[in-house]
Amino acid sequence: MNAIKLYHFPLSGHSHRAQLMLSLLGIEPQIEFVDLAKGANKTPEYRAINVFxxxxxxxxxxxxxxxSTAILVYLATKYDTTGKWLPTDANGAAQVQRWLAVAAGQINNGPARARLITVFGAGFDPKDTIDRAHAVLQVIEQHLEGREFLAADHATIADVAGYSYIAHAPEGNVSLEAYPNVRAWLARVEGLKGFVPMPRTRAGLVV
Structure with missing residues (x-):
């Protein structure tokens, strides 16, 4: 069997989700670097792989x-031998799906977008974006009171989906200082066997 190819850009939080999940499952992929800065993702060859x-x-x-979230579901369904990364009972699966939706929605429109502004020069409104980021962080902070992980009493793909952009929120000028439960959760994810970090930039509050 050949290695799984991962088409990857190191500073993409979406890409990091896939890289992290592969590593947590003990899978070493063949990395195919996609140079977004040079428009490698816009070529006909790459669009044949992903039309978007x-x-x-x-x-x-x-x-x-x-x-990224489809990849998490695929990898957990095919390669997880523990059955924990993606629960199959109705409630467990629903709780994971809820947080995958938050990752694609509120986290994407808040912490992820804030980082796009500072790291990549995206033209979104900084104040509105930072306000959105804090709104979702406040919800997650409250949700994590008395909990160790987002969707279950153990790590699931929901935590993988949420981690990357929240961990790097300070790069988008979004402080995590007021969210001790969130910071403790990030540390728990970072303590998982097989964890790999996403490279940090010197943007935002990190400078």
Whole structure:
């Protein structure tokens, strides 16, 4: 069996989700670097892999999966031997799906977008974006009171989906100082066997 190919850009939080999940599962992929800065994602060749021109994409010996949360579901379904990363009972699966939706919605429109402004020069309104980031962080802070992980009493793909952009929120001028439960949760994710970090930039509050 050939290695899973991961079409990857190191500073993409979406891409980091896939890289992190692969590592947590003990899978070492073949990295295919996609240079977003040079528009490598906009070429006809790459659009043939992902019509939306986004990272990440995985190619699992001919099975091509795009979209970071779809990749998390695929990897957990196919390669998780513990059954914990993606619960199969109705309530467990629903709780994970809820937080995957938050990752694609409020986290994407808050912490992720704030980082796009400072790291990549995206033209979003900084104040509105930072306000959105704090709104979702306040919800997560309250949700994590008395809990160790987002969707279950153990780590799931919900935590992988939420981690990258929240951990790097300060790069978008979003302080995590007021969120001790969130910071403790980030530390728990970072303590998981197989954890790999996403490279940090010197943008925002990190400078």
């Amino acid at each position: 021109g986004q990272v990440p994409v995985i190619d699992d010996n001919g099975t091509v999966v795009a979209d």
